[in-house]
Amino acid sequence: MVNPRKVVVIGDGNVGSSVAFTLVIKKQVSELVIIDVNKDKAEGDALDMAHAMSINAPVNIKAAGYSEIADARIIIITAGAAQKPGETRIDLLNKNKMIFDSIFDNMRPYLNQESIVLVVTNPVDVLTMYTYDKLSLPANQVIGSGTVLDTGRLKYLLSRDTGIDPRNIHAYIIGEHGDSELAAYSVTSIGGVTMSEYCKECGRCGGRQEERLELIEEEVVKSAYEIIAKKGSTYYGIAAATSRIVDAILHDTRSILTVSSYISNGLGGQIDGVYLSVPTIVSHLGAEKTIWPNYSEEEKQSLIESANKLKSLIG
Numbered sequence: 001m002v003n004p005r006k007v008v009v010i011g012d013g014n015v016g017s018s019v020a021f022t023l024v025i026k027k028q029v030s031e032l033v034i035i036d037v038n039k040d041k042a043e044g045d046a047l048d049m050a051h052a053m054s055i056n057a058p059v060n061i062k063a064a065g066y067s068e069i070a071d072a073r074i075i076i077i078t079a080g081a082a083q084k085p086g087e088t089r090i091d092l093l094n095k096n097k098m099i100f101d102s103i104f105d106n107m108r109p110y111l112n113q114e115s116i117v118l119v120v121t122n123p124v125d126v127l128t129m130y131t132y133d134k135l136s137l138p139a140n141q142v143i144g145s146g147t148v149l150d151t152g153r154l155k156y157l158l159s160r161d162t163g164i165d166p167r168n169i170h171a172y173i174i175g176e177h178g179d180s181e182l183a184a185y186s187v188t189s190i191g192g193v194t195m196s197e198y199c200k201e202c203g204r205c206g207g208r209q210e211e212r213l214e215l216i217e218e219e220v221v222k223s224a225y226e227i228i229a230k231k232g233s234t235y236y237g238i239a240a241a242t243s244r245i246v247d248a249i250l251h252d253t254r255s256i257l258t259v260s261s262y263i264s265n266g267l268g269g270q271i272d273g274v275y276l277s278v279p280t281i282v283s284h285l286g287a288e289k290t291i292w293p294n295y296s297e298e299e300k301q302s303l304i305e306s307a308n309k310l311k312s313l314i315g
Contacts, residue, residue: 001071002114005030005250008072010103011079012036012063015120017045018239019078024049024059026243028250031060033068036079066106072115074246077131079103080121085229092122093313097130104134111135116249116286119144120242124177125260126313129275132262140286144260146277147173147181149241151258153223154183157216162202164190171195172258173220174278174299175306181277182303183217186296248282256280261287263307267300271307274314278303 007029009020016034023029032049036042042063050061069075080096100121117137119128128144135142150173152166159166171188175181188195199209227234248255258277265272279291295303 002073002112003031003071004073006033006072007031007074007076007246008033008035008069009076009078010035011077011121012038012042012045013078013082014233014235015238016076016078018235019076019120019242020045020061021049022239022243023246024052024061025056026247027057027059028243028247029059032062033072034061034063035066035068036063039063067110069107069115070110070112072112074116074118074249075107076118076120076242076246077103078120080127082233083122083224083228085225085232093126096121096123096127100127100130100134104131107135111137113137116141116143118242118245118249119260120238122177123313125275125277125310128260129262129310129314132275139262139264140288142262143245143280143282143287144177144275144277145238145242145245146260147175147177147258148245148277149237150177150181150220150223150277152237152241153220154216157219158188158190161204161212161216162190162198163204172279172293174258175276175303176310177260177277179221180302180306180309181221182299182306183213183220184293184295184299185213185217186299187293245282249284249286252284254281254283254288256291257282259287261290263290266290266292266307267304270300270304274307274311276303276307276310 009016034042046061046063124144132142154171155166155169158169172184173181174184185195190198205212256279259280260275260277261280263271281288
């Protein structure tokens, strides 16, 4: 039986520690366990976070070994090689597969079939598929962070251009979490008004809406590379995105998020047997159901191409 509010974070680098701290300060968990090959670092971070309990809220925080996953509700994998400046997410694949193989060997003796595994390590879509293949859990219980952060970046940039609260903008980045991802502008809306109609009335970009939207999409794709070039790695944004996914699972909110989920017979069978991001209902079941809005034909084709790119990398 799983502890309904216990989360284990595997990997205590910049991303893992940021994820752990975000879960703690947002009071989302009752028990948090950090696992890392660098035991001193994991113990230090656990102790550092524990010292904030009297200020924040009581949480059982500790650094420990893989036996702790036996009753975990969610297992978050953030471990992996860091993405270097100029290096694409795909460049990381072979290095991180080797790291994941070691993690899986340690997980298998203790893995609970009720647990949900959330992969954050890049390239997240391919590694989520790899995790699904290796751990033999139901597909809905193996999900990736996908383009939840990219979607947040898109909403932020659209908010900057329109002057509208990003929480009132409904938009999605779909496909690969990477260079082939795309903004689904055909199903984007602000206050119930389609993006194209809103842009006609807004006037803030002086009639250059198509050009602006293309530039915004390009900026979303390049955001991670820019941050990595400036500070070495990204971690605050993905920590917030991961926290949002955890919240949907632990509280069964049935939120629609662009997690990386297993696609079977998508777009009439044109996308099949691959993990990528589309709007997905996330609940206590994990990736409960994918949603298929009426994308434009151009977007459908781009999504298919993104899926094919990912399938070619799975091998």
